Amino acid sequence: MVKTISPLLQEIMEQPQVIRHLLQTEAGRVSEVAGRIRDRGIEFTFIAARGTSDNAATYAKYVFGSINHLAVALAAPSLFTLYKSPPRLTQALVMGISQSGQSPDIVAVLRQGRRQGALTVAITNEGDSPLARAAEYTLLCRAGEEKSVAATKTYTTQLALLALLSAELNGEESMLKELKSLPSHLEKVLSLDEVIREYSQRYRYAERFVVIGRGYNYATALEIALKLKETSHIVAEPYSAADFWHGPIAMVERDLPVIMIAPRGSTLVEMQRLAKKVGSRGAELMIISDDEKMLELAHLPLKVPVSVPEVFSPLLYVMAGQLLAYHVASIKGYDPAHPRGLRKVTLTR
Numbered sequence: 001m002v003k004t005i006s007p008l009l010q011e012i013m014e015q016p017q018v019i020r021h022l023l024q025t026e027a028g029r030v031s032e033v034a035g036r037i038r039d040r041g042i043e044f045t046f047i048a049a050r051g052t053s054d055n056a057a058t059y060a061k062y063v064f065g066s067i068n069h070l071a072v073a074l075a076a077p078s079l080f081t082l083y084k085s086p087p088r089l090t091q092a093l094v095m096g097i098s099q100s101g102q103s104p105d106i107v108a109v110l111r112q113g114r115r116q117g118a119l120t121v122a123i124t125n126e127g128d129s130p131l132a133r134a135a136e137y138t139l140l141c142r143a144g145e146e147k148s149v150a151a152t153k154t155y156t157t158q159l160a161l162l163a164l165l166s167a168e169l170n171g172e173e174s175m176l177k178e179l180k181s182l183p184s185h186l187e188k189v190l191s192l193d194e195v196i197r198e199y200s201q202r203y204r205y206a207e208r209f210v211v212i213g214r215g216y217n218y219a220t221a222l223e224i225a226l227k228l229k230e231t232s233h234i235v236a237e238p239y240s241a242a243d244f245w246h247g248p249i250a251m252v253e254r255d256l257p258v259i260m261i262a263p264r265g266s267t268l269v270e271m272q273r274l275a276k277k278v279g280s281r282g283a284e285l286m287i288i289s290d291d292e293k294m295l296e297l298a299h300l301p302l303k304v305p306v307s308v309p310e311v312f313s314p315l316l317y318v319m320a321g322q323l324l325a326y327h328v329a330s331i332k333g334y335d336p337a338h339p340r341g342l343r344k345v346t347l348t349r
Contacts, residue, residue, distance in 0.1 A: 006148075006326065006330070006335075006336060006337050007147040007148045007337040008148040008150060008152065008231070008326050008336045008337040009326050009336075011146055011147070011148055011152045011153050012152050012153075012190075012319065012322045012323060012326065013190060014144075014153055015152065015153050015156050015186055015319060016183040016184070016186040016187045016190070017183065018142070018143050018144065018153045018156075018157060019156060019157060019160050019182060019183050019186065019315070020183035021142055022141065022142045022143075022157050022160055022161070023160065023164065023179060023180060023182075023183075025140075025142055026139060026140060026142065026161065026164070027164065029137075029139060029140075030139060030161065030164045030165050030168050031168050032137070033121055033137050033139065033165060033168075034165060034168035034169045036119060036137070037093055037119065037169060038169065040119055042070070042091070042092065042093045042119060043070060043071060043091075044070065044071045044072075044073070044091060044092045044093070045060070045064055045070050045071070045072045045073070045092065045093045045095060046072075046073050046075055046087075046089055046092045046093070046094045046095070046109075046113070046118075047060055047061075047072065047073070047074055047075060047094075047095045047096075047097060048074075048075035048077055048094075048095070048096045048097070048105070048106045048109035048110070049074070049075075049096070049097040049098060049106065050077075050098070050103055050105070050106060050348055051151075051226070052099065052151040052154070052155050052223060052226060053097040053098050053099060053123075053151075053155075053158060054074070054097075054222075055155070055219045055222040055223040055226065056097050056123075056155060056158040056159055056162065056219065057074050057095075057097055058074070058218060058219040058222060059159055059162060059216060059219035059314055060072060060095075060097075060162045061074065062215055062216045062218070062219070063162055063163060063166045063216070063311060064162075064166060066216075066311070067166045067167075067169075067170055067172070067175075067311065068166055068169050068170055070093075075109050077105035077106060077108065077109055077348075078105070080105065080108045080109050080112055081104070081105045081108050086109075086112045086116075088116070089112065089113045089116045089118040090116050090117050090118055091118070092113070092118050092119075093118070093119050093120075093121065094109065094110060094113030094114075094118045094119065094120045094121070095120070095121045095122075095123065096109060096110045096120075096121075096122050096123070096124075096131050096134070096135065097122075097123045097124075097158055098122075098123075098124050098129075098131050099124065099125050099126075099141070099146070099151055099154040099155075099158075100124070100125070100126055100129060101122065101124035101125075101126045101129025101130060101131030101132050102126075102129055102130060102131070103131075103348050104130075104348070105348050106131060107130045107131050107134050110122065110131060110134040110135050111134045114134065114135070114136060119136060119137075120134070120135045120136045120137070121135055121136070121137045121138070121139065122134065122135035122137070122138045122139070123138075123139045123141065123158055123161050123162070124138065124139075124140065124141065125140065125141040125142070125143050125146070125154050125157070127140050139161050139165070141153075141154050141157035141158060141161065142157065143157045147337065148336070148337040148338070149230070149337065149338055149339055150227055150230045150231055150325070150336065150337070150339065152322050155223060155318065156186075156315050156318065156319070159219075159314055159315050159318075160179070160182070160315065163175075163179060163311065163312060163315075164176075164179060166311075167179060175309075175311075178308065178309055178312060179312070181308075182308070182312060182315060185306045185308055185316060186315065186316060186319060188305045188306045189304060189305070189306070189316045189319045189320060190319070190323075191305060192302060192304070192305070192320055192323065193323055195302065196302065196320065196323045196324050196327055197323075197327045199286065199300050199302070199324070200324060200327035200328045200330075200331050201331060202257075202284075202300070203257060203328045203331070204331050204332060206234060206257050206328070207234060207235060208234060208235040208236070208237070208256070208257070209225070209228055209234055209235070209236040209237070209257045209258070209259060210236075210237050210238075210239065210244075210248075210251070210252075210256065210257070210258045210259070210283075211224050211225040211228075211236055211237070211238045211239070211258075211259045211260075211261075211321075212238075212239050212240075212241050212244055212258065212259070212260045212261070212271075212274065213238075213240070213241065213260070213261040213262075213267075214240050214241040214242060214267040214270060214271060215265070215266060215267045215310070216265075216310055216311055216313060216314050217261040217262075217263065217267070217313060217314055217317060218238075218240045219314055220261045220313075220314045220317050220318045220321065221238040221239065221240070221259075221261055222238045223318050223321065224236075224238070224259060224261070224318065224321030224322075224324070224325070225237065225238035226238075227321060227322055227324075227325035228324075228325050228328065230325070230339045231325045231326065231328070231329035231334065231336040231339055232325060232328045232329040232332055232334060232336075233332075233334065233339070233340070234328070241260075241267070241270055241271055241274050242270070244274065245274070249277070249278070252278050252281045252282075252283050253281065253282065253283070254281070254282030254283070255282065255283070255284055256282075256283045256284065257283070257284050257286065258278055258283045258284065258285050258286070259286045259287075259288070259321070259324075260274070260275055260278075260285060260286070260287045260288070260289075260298075261288050261289075261317050261321075262275070262287055262288065262289040262291065262294045263289060263290055263291070263304070263307070263308075263310055263313040263316075263317060264289075264290055264291050264307060264310070265309075265310030265313070266310060267310070268291060268294065271294065272293065272294055272297065275287065275294065275297040275298075276297060279297055279299075284299050284300070285297060285298045285299050285300065286298060286299070286300040286301075286302060286324075287300070287301055287302065288302045288304060288317055288320050288321070289301075289302070289303065289304065290303065290304045290305075290306070290307045302320055304316060304317065304320065
């Protein structure tokens with residue numbers, strides 16, 4: 001009897017090819033949008049998103065801030081829909097990020113931005129969605145149909161579009177060249193599947209996790225925690241490493257599962273310092289890293305087999321977290337592609 005592969009695992013495995021296709025097909029459109037941003041002298045970006053897409057927006061905050069020196073704010077859509085009191089957006093780039101492009105509150109932000117004369121951009125997987133129709137420009141994820149409720153390939157394609165836009169804005173040839181190499185790097189990360197499946201056995205009865213990242217990978221911590229919540233119904237709390245020192249560290253106790261995302265780069269030294277402290281309190285550390293010294297601090301080291309510039313690391317490291325969420329849910333006896341009480345499209349107002 002042939003075993004049917006879960007749609008979630010299939011979509012995780014599709015990501016290298018999906019992103020390769022995206023980079024080939026959307027580069028021209030992204031370059032056009034970057035030109036419009038430069039022409040208008042925009043210095044402020046206002047982003048509306050929910051759920052997984054909100055985690056992509058967090059990544060955008062770091063990418064546009066560090067690479068392009070743009071001020072970035074994440075929208076409070078209720079100001080537009082419930083309080084009817086939107087901020088002034090005339091001089092901003094107003095961006096909506098949504099896999100389905102259906103959520104009315106995200107659409108409302110872009111409509112108001114366009115009404116005020118702002119440059120509006122939608123990032124979505126659905127080119128005929130309300131969000132796409134509301135925006136002046138649409139950047140398509142081109143991920144194909146995503147059957148699983150939990151988003152995987154639509155998330156990484158959102159990250160890829162944001163990174164590509166950042167590179168085009170700066171005219172960074174080295175960034176653009178590295179982006180073209182990403183699909184082959186992503187294929188190498190998929191080789192971690194077997195060891196992640198083995199590690200997941202330890203979490204059969206786990207009911208809570210802490211997930212920690214910093215900088216670009218704060219978004220990764222948010223997204224991995226969300227995937228664990230969605231697929232395994234686990235209480236998974238995400239934190240920035242900096243914020244974790246300010247109170248939450250008090251919750252650390254023996255055998256608490258802690259996942260740390262720690263690639264080489266500007267955040268590594270601080271992540272090492274926190275790992276030593278958390279480990280000294282008896283927590284069980286899974287560390288996802290390409291740095292040998294960092295991995296030596298782990299009970300469950302997960303060595304990423306390729307090193308990339310830190311700005312691109314969230315695309316690789318989140319895939320390890322996606323695989324972890326899939327295997328933990330499977331071991332617990334849940335259907336990871338169809339979590340209880342969730343639908344693919346969530347409409348918020």
